[in-house]
Amino acid sequence: MKDLLKIFVFALVIIFGFAGYTRYGLPLIIPEAPPVEEKLSGDITMEQYIGIGDKIFNGKGTCTLCHSPVGGRAPLLDTIGSLALERLKDERYKGKATTGEEYILESLVDTSAFVVAGFGKTGTNDTVSPMPNVDKGAIGLSDVEMGAVIAYLQSIAGVEVTVALPSGDSSAMPEEEAPATIKLAESAAEAFIKFECTMCHIGPEIEEGGDMGPDLGGFAATAGSRKEGVSARAFVLESIMNPNAVIAEGFDADTMPDDYPARMTFAEFNLIADAILGVKNQ
Amino acid sequence: MALKKNSSVAGNRYLKIFMVAFALAVLFPFSGSLELSAENFSVSDVWAEDAAGGEPAATEGEGADGESAEGEAVESNEWKPAPPPVLETKDYPLIPGFNSRMWVWYVAQLHLFFAAFVLGVPMFVWAIELIGVLSGDKRYDRMAHEFMKVSMTGFSLAASFGGLLAFLLFVCYPDFMSYMTSIFGKTMIFYAVLFFAESFFVYTYYYGWDAMDNAKMKKVHLALGLGLNIAGMTLMVVSNSWASFMMAPSGIGDDGAFLGNVWAAINGPLWNPLNLHRVIANVAYGGSLTAAYAAYKFVTVDPKATEDRAHYDWMGYTSFIVAMVGLLPLPFAGYWLTKEVYGYSQQMGITLMGGVFAWLFILQAVLIGAIFLSANYYLWCSLGRTEAAKRYYFMIKPLGIVIVIAFLMWFTPHTLIMTSTEVTQVGGTHHPVLGPFGVMAAKNTAVNTLILATFLSFQIFRRAGIKAVGDGFWAKNGTAIQVALYTAAMGNIVILGVYSYVIPASVRIGLSVPQVCTTAVVIILAMIIDGKMFKKSEEVSETKWGQMPMRSQYALFMLAISFTWLMGLMGYCRSAIRQHWHVYTVFRDNSVEAFTPTLPFAALHVTIIVVIFMALVFFMFWMPILASKKGKVGAEQKAH
Numbered sequence: 001m002k003d004l005l006k007i008f009v010f011a012l013v014i015i016f017g018f019a020g021y022t023r024y025g026l027p028l029i030i031p032e033a034p035p036v037e038e039k040l041s042g043d044i045t046m047e048q049y050i051g052i053g054d055k056i057f058n059g060k061g062t063c064t065l066c067h068s069p070v071g072g073r074a075p076l077l078d079t080i081g082s083l084a085l086e087r088l089k090d091e092r093y094k095g096k097a098t099t100g101e102e103y104i105l106e107s108l109v110d111t112s113a114f115v116v117a118g119f120g121k122t123g124t125n126d127t128v129s130p131m132p133n134v135d136k137g138a139i140g141l142s143d144v145e146m147g148a149v150i151a152y153l154q155s156i157a158g159v160e161v162t163v164a165l166p167s168g169d170s171s172a173m174p175e176e177e178a179p180a181t182i183k184l185a186e187s188a189a190e191a192f193i194k195f196e197c198t199m200c201h202i203g204p205e206i207e208e209g210g211d212m213g214p215d216l217g218g219f220a221a222t223a224g225s226r227k228e229g230v231s232a233r234a235f236v237l238e239s240i241m242n243p244n245a246v247i248a249e250g251f252d253a254d255t256m257p258d259d260y261p262a263r264m265t266f267a268e269f270n271l272i273a274d275a276i277l278g279v280k281n282q
Numbered sequence: 283m284a285l286k287k288n289s290s291v292a293g294n295r296y297l298k299i300f301m302v303a304f305a306l307a308v309l310f311p312f313s314g315s316l317e318l319s320a321e322n323f324s325v326s327d328v329w330a331e332d333a334a335g336g337e338p339a340a341t342e343g344e345g346a347d348g349e350s351a352e353g354e355a356v357e358s359n360e361w362k363p364a365p366p367p368v369l370e371t372k373d374y375p376l377i378p379g380f381n382s383r384m385w386v387w388y389v390a391q392l393h394l395f396f397a398a399f400v401l402g403v404p405m406f407v408w409a410i411e412l413i414g415v416l417s418g419d420k421r422y423d424r425m426a427h428e429f430m431k432v433s434m435t436g437f438s439l440a441a442s443f444g445g446l447l448a449f450l451l452f453v454c455y456p457d458f459m460s461y462m463t464s465i466f467g468k469t470m471i472f473y474a475v476l477f478f479a480e481s482f483f484v485y486t487y488y489y490g491w492d493a494m495d496n497a498k499m500k501k502v503h504l505a506l507g508l509g510l511n512i513a514g515m516t517l518m519v520v521s522n523s524w525a526s527f528m529m530a531p532s533g534i535g536d537d538g539a540f541l542g543n544v545w546a547a548i549n550g551p552l553w554n555p556l557n558l559h560r561v562i563a564n565v566a567y568g569g570s571l572t573a574a575y576a577a578y579k580f581v582t583v584d585p586k587a588t589e590d591r592a593h594y595d596w597m598g599y600t601s602f603i604v605a606m607v608g609l610l611p612l613p614f615a616g617y618w619l620t621k622e623v624y625g626y627s628q629q630m631g632i633t634l635m636g637g638v639f640a641w642l643f644i645l646q647a648v649l650i651g652a653i654f655l656s657a658n659y660y661l662w663c664s665l666g667r668t669e670a671a672k673r674y675y676f677m678i679k680p681l682g683i684v685i686v687i688a689f690l691m692w693f694t695p696h697t698l699i700m701t702s703t704e705v706t707q708v709g710g711t712h713h714p715v716l717g718p719f720g721v722m723a724a725k726n727t728a729v730n731t732l733i734l735a736t737f738l739s740f741q742i743f744r745r746a747g748i749k750a751v752g753d754g755f756w757a758k759n760g761t762a763i764q765v766a767l768y769t770a771a772m773g774n775i776v777i778l779g780v781y782s783y784v785i786p787a788s789v790r791i792g793l794s795v796p797q798v799c800t801t802a803v804v805i806i807l808a809m810i811i812d813g814k815m816f817k818k819s820e821e822v823s824e825t826k827w828g829q830m831p832m833r834s835q836y837a838l839f840m841l842a843i844s845f846t847w848l849m850g851l852m853g854y855c856r857s858a859i860r861q862h863w864h865v866y867t868v869f870r871d872n873s874v875e876a877f878t879p880t881l882p883f884a885a886l887h888v889t890i891i892v893v894i895f896m897a898l899v900f901f902m903f904w905m906p907i908l909a910s911k912k913g914k915v916g917a918e919q920k921a922h
Contacts, residue, residue, distance in 0.1 A: 003581045010836055014843045015892050022645055022885035031638045031878035034862035034871075065632045073632065130628040136536065137867035138629060 035060035046151065047184065047267050049165055053152025054266045056145050061134060063149075069230050069238055074131065075116045078234050080104060081157025087114050092126075101162045104150045108134045108141070155266055156233075184265060188275035191268045195260065205275045213256060214248040220278040236273045240264070363539040366461045366869035373457060374873040382454035383875035384887070389447045391853050391891045392898075395846065396440035398560070401514045402568025403433040404487075406604045408507040415500055423495070425597050428906075430488050432575050433568075435902040437484055441477070455873075458864045465533070465540045465547050466524055473520045476513060483510035518564075519557050523548040526556045528865050529856070530626040538868030551626045555619035562615050566608025567845050573601035574842035575903050577835035592828035595667075598838055599827075602660060605841060606740070609653065610733060614798070623859075630866070634859050641881055642855055647693035649848040654732050656840040658685055661739040663834035664746075670822035671746035677738075685735050691728040694719040726794045727779030730801045734771065737805050741812065748819045760815035764808055771804040846895060850888035858884070 044052075057063045066074035084100035087093055095113030097103040106113045111129040120126030134141045141149070144166045151163040185191035188205040192198050198206050203216025224232035226246065238245050243256035273279075367373075374382065407426045414422030452459050463470060487506040494503035527533075533547030534540055540547065576598035583590045624631030633639065662678050665671035741764075750757035778793050778800075785793075860866045862876045870876075879887075 007578065007581065007836075007839060010839060011843055011896055012893070014840055015847060015889055015896070018645075018649065018844075018847050019882075019885045019889040021648065023882040026641045026645065026881060028880060028882060029638055029641065030880055031861075034876050062629060062633075065629065073628075132627065132629055138627070138861070138863065140867075 032059060044165065046161060046165060047265070049148050049163075050151045050155045050161065050267065051265045052145075053148035053150070053155075056141065056149050057152055058261065060145075061139060061141060061149060066131070069227070069234055074119055076231070076234060077153055077156075078231060078237070079157050080107075081154035081159040083157075090114065099162070100154070100159070101150055104153055105146060108146050108149070152266060156270070185268050185271060188271045191271045192275075194268070195264065195272075196257075197272070200256070203276065204278065214251060216276050219276045223277065232277055233273055236276055237269065240269065240272070363535070363542065364464070365535075365537040365539040366865065367457055368870070369457055369872045371872055371874055375454060375456065377454075381875065382450075382873070386447070386450050386454060387854075387857075387887065388891055388894075389443055389450055390857075391850055391888075392895055393440060393443035393447050394853060395849065395895050396436050396443060396898075397518070398564045398567045398849065399571050400433050400436045400440050401518055402564030402566070402608075403429055403436075403572060404484075404507065404510050404514060405565055406568065407433075408504070408511055410600070411507060412504060415504065421593075421596070424593075425600060427491050428597065429572050429601075430491070431906045431909075432572060432903065434484075434488060435905045439898060439902065455864070458869065461538075461865070461869060462524065462527075465544065466527070468544060469520050469523065469548065473517060476517050476520070480510070480513040480517060483507075483513055515561070518560060519553075522556050522560060523550070523553055525856075526550050526552040529630075529860060530623075531865050531868055534868060538865065551622055552619065555615070555622045559612070559615040559619050562608050562612050563849070564608075566605050566612060567849065569601045569603075569605030569608060570838075570842040570845040571899065573598050573605060573838045574899070576601055577838040578900075578903050580830070580835050581832065588828055592826075595828045595830050598835070599664065602657070602838060602841070605845070606657060606736075609657075613650075613729065627866075630859060633861070634855070638878065639855060639859065642851065644693050645851065645881070645885075646848065649844050649851065651689040651692060651732075652844045653841060653848070654736055655685065655689065656837040656844065658682070658736055658739050660834055660837040660841070661736075661743050663831055663837065664743050666831065666834075667827065667829050668747035668823050668825045670749075671743075674742045674746060677742060681735050681739060685732060688728040688731040688735070691719045691724050692732070694724070721783070722794070723779050723782030726782075726797050727775055730775045730797050731772070733801050734768070734775075734804060737808070738768065741808060744812065745816070747821055747823055747825045748816060749822050750815045750818065751820050752818045754814075754818070756811065756814035757818065760811050764811055767804055767807055767811075771800045774800050843892070843896070846892050847888060850891055851885070854879070854884045854888060 063077070067077050069076065081100060081104070084103040088097060088100075088103055093114045095103070095106045095110060097106045097113075103114075111131040111133060112127065115124075115126045115129045117126050119129070121128045121130045132139065135143075135146065147163045147166065151161050154161045154163070185194045192201075192206050197213075197216075200211070200213035201216050202211070203219070206216070219236070220232070223235045226235050227238075230238070235246075241261050243258055244253045247253050407429045410422050410426040410429070414420065414426065483506055487503065487510050490503060490506065494500060527547055527550055530550050530552045531538070531547075532550035533543055533545075576594045580591060580594040580598060583594060585591070620631070620635065623634060635643065658681065662681075665674060665678075750760065775797050778797050782793050858878050861878050862871050863869065864871045
């Protein structure tokens with residue numbers, strides 16, 4: 001009986017030991033909730049539409065599983081808006097698009113129309129893309145959602161957003177689902193204050209700032225070379241959205257807020273990034 | 283005496299006739315209507331036939347059969363595939379105080395534990411019985427019989443949980459089951475009827491063991507065992523087709539509507555990888571649980587009953603070897619399955635290995651590491667069975683250090699591919715110092731080192747009580763050649779591992795193949811050399827079965843528990859990878875429970891399931907003991 005008791009205790013210690021290790025030894029990742037179709041009202045602004053595209057790009061669309069600096073499984077899309085027209089002229093292009101907007105849409109629904117060199121399925125000589133068509137299968141984006149993603153991609157590339165705002169078709173857009181009002185920062189200075197960057201940083205467009213974080217004044221000169229293969233703008237994006245990814249020398253990790261992906265719109269990020277990188281807007 | 287012999291022969295004859303008749307009765311219903319392997323099998327024909335009241339469906343130009351009295355086409359007679367419905371939350375039956383998903387999870391996992399056990403055990407039982415027949419050593423026969431005795435309660439429990447699972451699915455997910463039966467209905471009937479064959483074989487195999495223990499009937503008994511394994515294997519591959527369809531559906535259109543060819547639906551991209559993975563895992567799992575049974579008996583048997591202790595020690599050792607034989611190729615079957623997951627859907631593959639489930643594989647490494655550590659510990663303890671093994675004790679400490687280092691490297695994470703939100707939650711993507719140990723270059727090196735070190739422990743154990751004799755080349759030089767072999771192999775594995783750091787990822791992946799080949803070659807060559815070396819050998823000191831420290835048996839318990847927990851974890855992984863889909867990409871789960879659980883949440887429930895299972899396993903172990911007690915009481919009463 002004593003031996004049996006020992007076996008029981010031993011078994012329980014092992015079993016609960018595994019559970020304990022999982023609970024306390026591994027970081028907690030909360031999987032995203034099942035995606036829902038974005039519901040849009042007929043009178044949204046382009047900024048809001050782009051914001052929805054941002055949300056889909058980083059969420060339901062699962063685009064960042066591959067199109068991210070960390071993964072490296074698919075090309076980064078921060079400049080696709082401007083690259084699209086060049087792709088149309090590429091001799092390997094076999095689609096039917098004639099404009100940048102059509103090219104990006106084609107990339108979403110006919111993913112092998114053009115495969116960026118080095119990113120095709122193994123053994124296909126970059127003629128077949130491993131990317132699924134996003135209007136079908138597990139992702140299943142609607143036309144309106146794909147439009148939002150295209151608008152977002154054009155926007156981050158700094159080119160004109162050519163996507164038309166969705167019409168107010170009542171069947172697709174329930175009236176009761178009006179979007180929440182978003183108070184957007186309208187200048188870099190406003191954005192720095194809104195997101196409390198001035199508490200820790202000094203730099204362009206910041207009149208008074210703290211010193212808990214690095215000076216943003218020299219960022220424009222170094223951002224493009226901090227990470228191999230990562231553009232200056234992409235590095236700024238990573239530094240804001242994932243502040244612990246790269247910690248500047250002499251500063252501590254876990255001091256910068258990590259909730260910007262949920263709070264900051266694309267337009268606001270653009271204002272901040274332009275200021276940091278010294279991009280002059282017309 | 284003569285009369286007894288004649289009646290026995292007559293009985294055997296009747297038994298054979300009965301078995302043939304039964305086999306025909308089971309197989310006959312399927313001989314015409316269900317040609318699962320035929321490419322052209324079409325369920326649409328069958329449905330159309332059913333709709334037409336048993337008459338063949340009307341085809342174009344057949345005239346009256348396809349028309350009503352008024353001459354209008356009867357459209358209802360035509361079978362049309364329907365896409366899966368788009369469900370809403372209210373479409374799922376809600377039973378107050380009853381959580382559908384949790385119930386299905388618990389019951390499905392318990393069913394799988396017992397099913398894996400009762401499918402795995404007969405495989406090696408049959409092999410052990412065959413060894414006993416070929417070698418003439420009755421000890422093998424006794425051991426095989428006892429293994430079957432242990433698994434008998436498992437058959438009932440597996441079937442009970444399977445039945446409960448089926449009812450739960452039909453009650454809690456009627457629309458989902460309607461869709462599944464519209465595709466796999468015939469195979470489900472086949473599956474249910476196959477249980478009769480399974481029951482026939484298992485009962486005749488087990489209860490006929492003593493009755494057929496003679497030269498003539500032993501072959502029949504082995505044939506029954508083979509039938510049992512074939513029936514069990516068929517059951518498994520049929521049910522695997524439903525699970526693999528849910529993960530990677532095939533044989534359907536873009537809208538999810540069944541195209542009519544059931545074979546196309548069965549033979550999906552993940553079906554065969556899943557079949558192979560489960561067959562191997564069943565053997566490993568069956569071995570680990572019977573090892574735990576032997577350990578349980580070893581620990582609880584009267585210490586003075588040396589013969590019994592020796593028997594259970596030997597039984598534990600044999601089960602342990604079976605578990606290891608299953609464990610070593612299991613990672614490769616797992617790689618194939620994962621490769622096919624990537625091939626089917628890169629999105630699913632990345633979610634599995636680099637997304638929200640990435641940390642699960644660190645946990646998996648910890649569990650497999652625990653299995654390797656307990657396996658090696660058991661082997662080192664096994665050296666205590668023979669006095670002459672002391673000459674190898676000096677190797678234990680270095681082996682232990684190598685195994686622990688390899689284990690630590692294996693479960694060191696590096697960069698996890700996550701969304702920016704997930705990266706924020708994790709607090710970074712890699713550790714600045716330990717990060718380099720987390721890449722596949724280090725992990726492949728660590729795994730191969732672990733396997734080689736474990737095999738070396740096994741080799742030491744095998745030669746502990748013997749030595750090669752004679753002046754033959756192998757007897758003289760075998761050990762030196764093996765040392766050179768191991769040294770060269772480790773050098774090759776480490777060099778390839780280090781080289782992997784400086785080459786592109788696409789080339790690096792390819793280097794895992796020569797590493798694995800190196801390990802396989804060493805194992806095969808070392809076994810061949812052992813065979814040649816010890817062709818002529820003498821016993822240096824006797825192997826004293828039963829002379830094992832009590833703590834060694836706890837290593838066997840740890841093996842079984844780690845296996846069980848690991849199976850529960852990977853069961854969660856395989857199912858959760860579908861995320862919010864009943865059938866991936868075509869049939870969405872819109873129930874209130876359609877969320878992906880976090881790892882700690884899953885671990886908690888896996889733990890509870892394992893505790894329930896272990897309690898039932900003790901019950902299963904206790905049953906044969908109870909039966910033998912009854913036998914003893916009966917014998918004592920007769921003696922009085």
